[in-house]
Amino acid sequence: MQSVYQDLLGLRWSDTVGDFFVFLRCNSDHHAATSMASTKYQGMHHVANEMRDPNHLIALLDHLAEHGHRLHWGPGRHGPGHNLFTYHRDPDGNVVELFTQIDDVHDEAKGYGEPRPGQEEYPMGPKTREVDLATVNQWGPIDPPSLDH
């Protein structure tokens, strides 16, 4: 799957988790598409909507809560991309992510961008990450189904 997206569609590699979860970019955002090998699941896991900044995310969370839509998971900060995240379910049960502060890979020649909150090192280029809690959520709890693949 990774080679199809990279060789056929021109996406670039940003990160891999273990040997089963790859993050690809089509612009300067750390990832626009991810693909996970799974023996249990098929299809799309979630779609994600970018918020302008943390205040925009907070405003939308307040708005959702006022209308009875509570968090499914988060807030947290992912390892790959270091984006702040929250996860929700829409009325049909689909998973929707809201995120902001994703890593910005603005220099393709270098393959990395400026330092961003949450980064473990600089420069931070593509790498293969361990399968651990900090990869999924640097801040805290994990959504158990997130590790079930």
Ligand SMILES: [Fe+2]
């Ligand atoms: Fe996501």
